[in-house]
Amino acid sequence: MSSKTLMYILKRILLAILTVWIVITVTFFVMRAVPGGPFLGEKAITQEAMDALEAKYGMDKPLIEQYTTYLTDIVTRLDFGPSLKNRGRDVSAIIFDGFKTSIPLGVSAAFLALVTGVVLGAVAALRRNKIIDKVIMVVTTAFVSMPSFIMGSLLLIVFTMTFPIFPANGTTTMGLVLPVITLALYPMAYITRLTRSSMLDVLGQDYIRTARAKGVAPGKIVFKHALKNSLIPVITYFGPMLAYIVTGSLVVEQIFAVPGIGRAFVSSITDRDYPMIMGTTIVLATLIVVMNLVSDILYKVVDPRINLE
Amino acid sequence: MKIKRMLALALALVMALAMAGCGNGDATDPTGAVAKNELAICLASEPDTLDPALNAALDGATMVIHLFSGLAKWDSDGKTVLPDLAEELPEGALNEDGTVTYTYTLKEGLLWSDGQPFTAGDIAFSWKRAAATETAADYGYMFEVVKGYPDDLAVEATDDRTLVVTLNNAVNYWNELLAFPTYMPVREDVVANEGWATDPSTYVCNGPYAITAWAHDSLITLTKNENYHDAASVTMPTIKCYLSDDDNNMLANFKNGDWQLIDNVPADEIPALKTSYPDEFQTIGQLGTYFICWNVNESVLPADSTLTGAEKAAAEAEIRQALALVLDRNYIVESLSQAGEIPASSFVGLGLTDFDGSQFYQNAGHSEEFDGYFDVNDVEGNFAKAVEILKKYYAFDEATQTFTGGPTFTYIYNTDSVHQAIAEYVQGAFQSVGVTIQLENQEWNTFLNTRNNGDFSVSRHGWVADYNDPITFLDMWVSNSGNNDAQLGKGAHKDLAVYSIDLTPYGYDVVVENGTWAETYDKTISVIKSCTDAETRYALMHYAEDLLMSTGCIAPIYYYTDLYMLNSSVNGFFVNPLGYKYFMYTTVE
Numbered sequence: 001m002s003s004k005t006l007m008y009i010l011k012r013i014l015l016a017i018l019t020v021w022i023v024i025t026v027t028f029f030v031m032r033a034v035p036g037g038p039f040l041g042e043k044a045i046t047q048e049a050m051d052a053l054e055a056k057y058g059m060d061k062p063l064i065e066q067y068t069t070y071l072t073d074i075v076t077r078l079d080f081g082p083s084l085k086n087r088g089r090d091v092s093a094i095i096f097d098g099f100k101t102s103i104p105l106g107v108s109a110a111f112l113a114l115v116t117g118v119v120l121g122a123v124a125a126l127r128r129n130k131i132i133d134k135v136i137m138v139v140t141t142a143f144v145s146m147p148s149f150i151m152g153s154l155l156l157i158v159f160t161m162t163f164p165i166f167p168a169n170g171t172t173t174m175g176l177v178l179p180v181i182t183l184a185l186y187p188m189a190y191i192t193r194l195t196r197s198s199m200l201d202v203l204g205q206d207y208i209r210t211a212r213a214k215g216v217a218p219g220k221i222v223f224k225h226a227l228k229n230s231l232i233p234v235i236t237y238f239g240p241m242l243a244y245i246v247t248g249s250l251v252v253e254q255i256f257a258v259p260g261i262g263r264a265f266v267s268s269i270t271d272r273d274y275p276m277i278m279g280t281t282i283v284l285a286t287l288i289v290v291m292n293l294v295s296d297i298l299y300k301v302v303d304p305r306i307n308l309e
Numbered sequence: 310m311k312i313k314r315m316l317a318l319a320l321a322l323v324m325a326l327a328m329a330g331c332g333n334g335d336a337t338d339p340t341g342a343v344a345k346n347e348l349a350i351c352l353a354s355e356p357d358t359l360d361p362a363l364n365a366a367l368d369g370a371t372m373v374i375h376l377f378s379g380l381a382k383w384d385s386d387g388k389t390v391l392p393d394l395a396e397e398l399p400e401g402a403l404n405e406d407g408t409v410t411y412t413y414t415l416k417e418g419l420l421w422s423d424g425q426p427f428t429a430g431d432i433a434f435s436w437k438r439a440a441a442t443e444t445a446a447d448y449g450y451m452f453e454v455v456k457g458y459p460d461d462l463a464v465e466a467t468d469d470r471t472l473v474v475t476l477n478n479a480v481n482y483w484n485e486l487l488a489f490p491t492y493m494p495v496r497e498d499v500v501a502n503e504g505w506a507t508d509p510s511t512y513v514c515n516g517p518y519a520i521t522a523w524a525h526d527s528l529i530t531l532t533k534n535e536n537y538h539d540a541a542s543v544t545m546p547t548i549k550c551y552l553s554d555d556d557n558n559m560l561a562n563f564k565n566g567d568w569q570l571i572d573n574v575p576a577d578e579i580p581a582l583k584t585s586y587p588d589e590f591q592t593i594g595q596l597g598t599y600f601i602c603w604n605v606n607e608s609v610l611p612a613d614s615t616l617t618g619a620e621k622a623a624a625e626a627e628i629r630q631a632l633a634l635v636l637d638r639n640y641i642v643e644s645l646s647q648a649g650e651i652p653a654s655s656f657v658g659l660g661l662t663d664f665d666g667s668q669f670y671q672n673a674g675h676s677e678e679f680d681g682y683f684d685v686n687d688v689e690g691n692f693a694k695a696v697e698i699l700k701k702y703y704a705f706d707e708a709t710q711t712f713t714g715g716p717t718f719t720y721i722y723n724t725d726s727v728h729q730a731i732a733e734y735v736q737g738a739f740q741s742v743g744v745t746i747q748l749e750n751q752e753w754n755t756f757l758n759t760r761n762n763g764d765f766s767v768s769r770h771g772w773v774a775d776y777n778d779p780i781t782f783l784d785m786w787v788s789n790s791g792n793n794d795a796q797l798g799k800g801a802h803k804d805l806a807v808y809s810i811d812l813t814p815y816g817y818d819v820v821v822e823n824g825t826w827a828e829t830y831d832k833t834i835s836v837i838k839s840c841t842d843a844e845t846r847y848a849l850m851h852y853a854e855d856l857l858m859s860t861g862c863i864a865p866i867y868y869y870t871d872l873y874m875l876n877s878s879v880n881g882f883f884v885n886p887l888g889y890k891y892f893m894y895t896t897v898e
């Protein structure tokens with residue numbers, strides 16, 4: 001790796017830290033500006049109890065002081081603080097528990113999408129305008145345009161109720177099969193279409209024609225020359241997609257009762273669980289920033305002509 | 310051919326990846342065969358807390374009563390309260406200063422789930438902790454009947470088996486309080502660890518069950534606690550409490566037999582479920598009322614009205630009462646909410662009993678012909694009455710028989726399909742009497758904030774009692790109550806002196822003519838709270854509800870019901886009047 005590349009990566013890491021800091025700052029002040037609070041409920045607690053709670057969680061101090069304390073805790077101890085909603089639990093423990101399910105689920109779905117997407121896309125490109133290409137295009141168009149709650153509900157009804165092959169709750173291994181498929185369908189369809197168009201583009205290039213003229217075996221042309229170069233758009237898409245899919249899909253988690261991190265994101269906001277909002281936001285922001293960086297570096301691996309400086 | 314092989318290979322790879330990637334866990338039998346020594350239920354999503362002092366949720370309460378045992382417990386008929394840790398529930402001894410002292414003797418040989426001996430001191434510690442300001446428990450106020458509340462509670466253990474507690478005055482629902490989750494005991498050394506109630510390894514309890522596994526947001530496993538003093542009567546060895554709040558997912562798990570009880574169903578499935586699962590689909594009363602709440606400080610008069618002071622207040626009360634008559638509650642429960650709710654004509658909900666054991670709501674109002682303050686079944690009569698009243702205040706075109714130029718209000722409700730359907734119905738109904746309603750849908754927490762601050766004209770509201778006593782519906786409307794969303798006795802209404810009370814027929818020398826809300830309503834409530842004669846107390850509570858309803862700020866819609874689905878193979882299940890579900894005495898066929 002050249003020193004220029006190293007410099008580039010270092011620059012990107014610094015930029016990433018800056019981005020995450022901006023996200024922290026904006027989220028911190030915006031969430032506190034939203035009406036409501038963590039200790040509001042259908043039944044109001046007394047003012048004394050409210051004061052005691054605010055003092056306990058340091059919310060009685062000036063906002064700017066709370067902000068600096070929060071930043072210091074994050075930087076020095078990686079401490080996200082206690083959840084205000086799930087009393088007695090730390091935000092980091094809740095996020096960790098969520099990821100125990102979300103990471104296997106998201107990674108499985110992402111790789112399922114990647115493998116099937118690339119294969120189907122390549123097949124469609126190689127059999128352009130043949131019946132198999134048309135079938136793949138129709139099916140992927142349907143999957144791209146179908147929201148996951150419809151697909152999820154459909155799979156739930158068919159495979160847990162009409163034909164009870166899988167359990168309906170995602171607390172067991174078998175219970176995660178349907179959520180994986182639901183999560184994978186959209187990115188799979190998208191990757192198929194990306195691969196197809198990119199592959200068609202590559203197959204028309206001069207170097208492919210040269211390879212053919214040289215008498216290189218068709219299989220080698222496809223795998224060694226065409227496929228690798230058609231993957232650049234897929235890589236661009238795959239990095240952030242993986243981050244999003246791992247940090248959870250609220251809809252899929254709801255439908256299949258999967259104990260992932262996605263629900264924590266949304267419920268933290270409705271509950272005004274401030275430390276939880278911050279924790280989940282920081283984790284998502286970091287993941288996306290890192291994934292983008294990884295995609296950028298992967299470009300160079302796939303296509304050495306790309307200059308990272 | 311090659312392509313086919315490639316596809317087959319890819320598919321195999323994909324399946325392998327999907328399987329390999331999904332963490333460890335037990336496979337569930339998808340055929341749904343019910344294991345006889347285990348019950349699978351789903352009440353709600355992850356409980357906010359399972360610390361009995363801090364819990365404020367109904368699903369949490371059900372969990373707590375399976376994990377803890379207090380001085381008293383509900384009987385399996387779901388109606389009476391029996392001694393649990395206490396050998397008996399004695400009558401209190403009246404002291405000279407009007408306070409009442411109870412002395413309880415604990416059963417012998419009581420143990421915590423970790424085998425340590427249980428003492429009366431544990432109870433005294435737990436009660437003081439739950440009531441203390443510092444603990445900031447939502448239900449800390451459940452101890453307000455105890456002398457010295459909140460920070461100097463008059464409860465002490467005179468020895469390991471004797472507990473002495475002094476109440477401010479006689480309270481006829483005291484035994485029910487002893488069975489309430491907030492009154493359940495915890496141990497001092499256990500709760501010193503702040504996270505004790507989130508991890509099975511640190512969770513020490515004394516009830517029928519102990520937590521043996523807790524996969525957060527997923528599953529809590531309760532296993533019979535052999536150290537429980539009445540373990541012999543517990544028939545269900547294991548309860549698996551799945552944590553989910555998705556109605557559709559719950560229903561799928563119920564239908565395929567994986568779960569034997571689900572505590573909610575999708576609203577749009579209710580009519581179909583009633584016919585397809587007549588034995589499994591259950592509804593019970595829930596001690597609660599759904600109502601429309603008016604902000605007393607927002608005028609309901611037309612903009613050009615010149616009324617002021619007492620006349621204005623009287624006119625506004627009359628208009629609000631008239632608008633409540635415009636609504637067809639039977640239509641709302643049958644076509645909109647559809648969960649078997651009961652149309653309401655009073656504020657204090659269904660299931661709260663009166664002095665003589667009858668329903669409090671049936672004795673509300675003063676009509677011989679119907680229950681409550683109006684006849685929910687006389688829709689046309691009510692509408693005609695409303696029109697006659699509103700004609701006095703709103704412009705009415707006799708030729709077209711329509712109201713013209715009525716006021717415009719914003720009706721707020723929190724995001725929910727049933728609340729929205731009711732809001733739209735209210736909008737249409739009020740339009741027919743010339744009142745324009747704009748609907749504003751707010752996210753839950755924002756909604757609570759808006760309503761609590763009184764930044765609204767009219768709002769959807771609901772209230773569910775904590776215990777079977779009408780006072781829980783009535784004391785929320787005193788001037789300084791945090792739940793007084795109608796703003797009675799607050800803001801401009803604070804100085805409005807138009808209310809009168811006369812409590813002499815009840816044996817109290819209290820007569821107020823044209824007093825403020827604080828001088829009348831608050832006074833009545835404080836008299837009720839210190840009243841020791843049960844019959845008089847109930848009569849006074851009817852009196853207070855009359856005063857409340859006279860403001861027109863509360864337009865009752867329906868009495869809440871709790872609906873759930875229970876697999877017909879389960880026997881021995883019951884629900885108490887507060888809606889806690891009991892699974893410990895169940896068996897599965």
